[in-house]
Amino acid sequence: MRMRMITAGLALLGSVAASLVVGQAAHADTTICEKYGSTTIQGGKYVVINNVWGSNAPQCINVTNSGFTVTQAGHNNTGGTPAAYPAIYAGCHYANCSSGSGLPLQASNSQFNTVQTSVSMSYPGSGVYDAAYDIWFDPTPRKDGQNTGAEIMVWLNHTGSVQPVGSRVGTANIAGGTWDVWEGNIGWNVISYVRTSPTNSINFAVRSFYDDAVNRGYAQRSWYLTSVQAGFEPWIGGAGLGVNNFSYSIGGVVQSPSPTPTASPTGGNGNGGGACRVSYSKNEWQGGFTGTVTVTNTSSSAVNGWNLGFSFPNGQRITGYWNADVTQSGSSVTARNLSYNGSIPAGGNTQFGFQGTWSGSNGDPTGFTLNGTRCS
Numbered sequence: 001m002r003m004r005m006i007t008a009g010l011a012l013l014g015s016v017a018a019s020l021v022v023g024q025a026a027h028a029d030t031t032i033c034e035k036y037g038s039t040t041i042q043g044g045k046y047v048v049i050n051n052v053w054g055s056n057a058p059q060c061i062n063v064t065n066s067g068f069t070v071t072q073a074g075h076n077n078t079g080g081t082p083a084a085y086p087a088i089y090a091g092c093h094y095a096n097c098s099s100g101s102g103l104p105l106q107a108s109n110s111q112f113n114t115v116q117t118s119v120s121m122s123y124p125g126s127g128v129y130d131a132a133y134d135i136w137f138d139p140t141p142r143k144d145g146q147n148t149g150a151e152i153m154v155w156l157n158h159t160g161s162v163q164p165v166g167s168r169v170g171t172a173n174i175a176g177g178t179w180d181v182w183e184g185n186i187g188w189n190v191i192s193y194v195r196t197s198p199t200n201s202i203n204f205a206v207r208s209f210y211d212d213a214v215n216r217g218y219a220q221r222s223w224y225l226t227s228v229q230a231g232f233e234p235w236i237g238g239a240g241l242g243v244n245n246f247s248y249s250i251g252g253v254v255q256s257p258s259p260t261p262t263a264s265p266t267g268g269n270g271n272g273g274g275a276c277r278v279s280y281s282k283n284e285w286q287g288g289f290t291g292t293v294t295v296t297n298t299s300s301s302a303v304n305g306w307n308l309g310f311s312f313p314n315g316q317r318i319t320g321y322w323n324a325d326v327t328q329s330g331s332s333v334t335a336r337n338l339s340y341n342g343s344i345p346a347g348g349n350t351q352f353g354f355q356g357t358w359s360g361s362n363g364d365p366t367g368f369t370l371n372g373t374r375c376s
Contacts, residue, residue, distance in 0.1 A: 087231025
């Protein structure tokens with residue numbers, strides 16, 4: 001087994017592909033206790049890994065169709081490196097690739113601007129850990145081996161005295177938060193963004209953090225994005241850490257945490273058809289949810305520039321969105337196209353998503369209209 005170079009605060013994935021224990025695609029809940037065990041969910045869209053690379057203590061994760069929870073972790077790393085990095089990801093790492101991610105992708109490619117991700121996490125009341133994205137870049141379109149370009153870490157939360165690689169070099173305001181920026185080099189640049197006020201959920205365009213790293217001189221546009229990962233680095237304990245849901249999208253094609261659509265709202269346009277058709281799917285947990293909207297142009301001509309209106313029935317509030325500019329006033333919501341997805345060809349479709357909160361009930365949105373025309 002060839003272990004990778006380890007430094008405190010760095011989320012690394014343990015070993016080469018030959019040492020991975022790869023499970024079957026997860027449908028019902030799957031338990032993984034092997035140190036480097038992994039499985040796929042949602043038909044291979046995401047890979048979930050146990051990844052115990054810095055400890056001999058047992059660790060187990062329970063994998064669902066939308067994420068995972070650490071169910072057992074006896075770690076007691078009191079200094080130096082973390083014990084593990086259980087995570088979910090899209091893309092390729094050590095030749096263990098998800099499907100449909102479009103990665104590796106060069107950061108100079110216009111498609112890179114469309115890469116969006118979101119996560120919702122749960123934290124236990126004890127233990128020492130950080131909760132962080134780990135986003136990898138390489139000078140080549142690498143699918144195996146160690147990336148040597150830039151590692152972007154986005155720390156949503158941390159406990160105890162743990163800190164990232166290197167030293168603090170400044171602050172940044174990105175994705176609705178203020179972040180302390182750290183940088184170090186261990187054979188590749190590690191740029192860590194540590195949120196000054198912890199959060200358990202976020203959605204953002206990957207370019208928003210990468211642009212900052214490029215502007216600081218720590219990354220290059222010619223490098224390739226190879227994977228987008230979200231998980232935890234436990235030092236002490238770790239049971240109870242969980243990813244409730246994770247999403248990744250590219251080019252307006254959102255990979256929803258839940259692929260099962262709910263019933264589409266119907267509209268009264270008088271002819272049973274109309275110029276548009278809308279489907280909606282969601283993944284929800286107590287008090288929160290993500291939704292994915294697919295808009296199909298059923299007319300005989302292209303739609304150039306679109307806005308989609310709809311209403312929530314139960315007071316839901318949108319807290320973040322991707323692949324559209326979304327505004328809300330009371331129960332009414334309007335989603336408008338972005339620069340790269342304004343045209344919907346005849347018979348074609350576009351897709352966007354959002355994250356929100358709810359209480360009481362979480363009914364599906366209704367009354368979809370595309371540019372003022374009621375959709376079916």
